[in-house]
Amino acid sequence: MSVRKPVRVSRKEQKVATRARLLDAARACFRDRDERDVSIQEIAAHAGTSVGSVYVHFTSREEMIAGVVSDIHSELLERMRDALAGQTERDLAEAVKGLSHHYLGILRGLRPYLPLLAIHSARTVSVDVLRVGGATAPLVQMLNATLASLAVTTRIRGDVGLLSAGLASLWRGAAISAWSRPATDEALVADALADMTLALLERVAPGALEADAILMFRAMAQFLKTPASSSRSSPG
C-alpha cells in the first residue's frame, strides 16, 4: 500500500496554469468582437487575476494576442490534419471535394475568431514576407511540399512556390466569400472551391489528378503533424 503524497503545485506549474487561464480568458473576450475593443483590464478580470499579472506572463498586449492566435491556429491545423488523415477516397477529384467541405466546416467552427485570425495573418504577412522574406504559413508550406512531391511523378508547369501561394489564397478567398453568405450556401461554396482547385491543379500539374488521393492526403497530414511551437509550453 502506497502512501499518497499531498499534491504539491510547483511555482512553475502555477505559472503555466495562470498563463493558460489568461489565454483562455482573452480568447473568450475576443469572441465576436473587434480586438481593439477589448481591454487588458477586462481580460484580467475574466481570468480572475490582476492587470499586473498579465504583464508577468506577457511582455505586451500584442504578445498575448499572438498567443491566442497561435492556439486557434494550432486547432485549425489539427482539424485539417484529422480531415486529411481520415480520408478514404482514392479519386483525387472526389477527395478534394470532400476536403473543401471539411475545410469550410472547420472554419465555421472557428468563425467567432476569424476577424482576429485575418488581422493577425495580415500583420504576419506584412512583417514576415516584406521584412524577413518567405511564406511561413504551415498550410502554404504543406502545399509546397505536396506539389514538390507531385513534381516527381507529374509534370509541373511553373513554379511550385507560386502555385502553393495561389492555391492557398484561393482557399482563403473562398472562405471569406463563404462568411458573407447564408450558412445554407456552404455546400455550394465548397463545391465551387473544389472545382476551382481542380482547374488549377489540372493546368499546373498535368497528370496530378491520377495520383492516389489516400497516399497524397496522408503525406499532407504527416506534414502538418510536425508540432507547431505551442504558446502554452513557453510560459516566459
Place this chain on the structure above:
Amino acid sequence: MSVRKPVRVSRKEQKVATRARLLDAARACFRDRDERDVSIQEIAAHAGTSVGSVYVHFTSREEMIAGVVSDIHSELLERMRDALAGQTERDLAEAVKGLSHHYLGILRGLRPYLPLLAIHSARTVSVDVLRVGGATAPLVQMLNATLASLAVTTRIRGDVGLLSAGLASLWRGAAISAWSRPATDEALVADALADMTLALLERVAPGALEADAILMFRAMAQFLKTPASSSRSSPG
C-alpha cells in the same frame, strides 16, 4: 484691364488644405513602418501642426489611417483603370498576361504601403463581411460585373460571386508571393499569375477566352471610373 483681387483663402479651404497636409504627413510616416510604431505626435510634427489640430480633422487615429488607406487605394484603382483602358491587345490570353505584369508593377510602386493596406483590408473584411455582409472591394465588384457580362455570351459554370472572390484572392496571393522574392522574379510571377487566371477562366467560363479583350478591359476600366468616395473631399 481687370483689377486683380487679393487671394483670399476661406476657412473652409484652409481646413481642406490642413487635412490634406496631415494625410500626406501620415502617409510619409507610415512608409516602410509598422503603423503601430507611428505616434500622432510624430505625424503632427511632420505636418507642422499640433496634436490638437489632428483631432480637429479626424475623430480618431483610426479615422486618419482610414483616410491614408483610402488615398492609396484610390491610387491603386486609378492605375489599374489606366492599365485596363490603355490595353490594345484583342487576344484575351495575351491581354491577361499584359495586365498581370502591369498589376505587379503597380504594387511594386506602392510596396512601402502594402503592410498598411493588408492590415486595413483584413479589418475591413472582418468588419464588412462578417458583420455587414457582402464583399465591398472595388476590384471584386469589378470582377463580379465582368463575369456577369461574360455570362451573357458564354456559359458560366458556377457562381459569379465565388469566381470573383476566387480570382481576386488569386491575384492578391500572387502579389504576396511576389513580395517575398527578389525583384528580378517579378516577370516570372506575372506569367504564372496570368497562367493560373486563364486556367480558372477556361474552367469556369468555357468560351470566355474568345471574348474581345479590348472591349472587355474597356468595360472593366469604365467600372472602375465610378468615383470612389474620396477622403479629401469631406473635411470633417
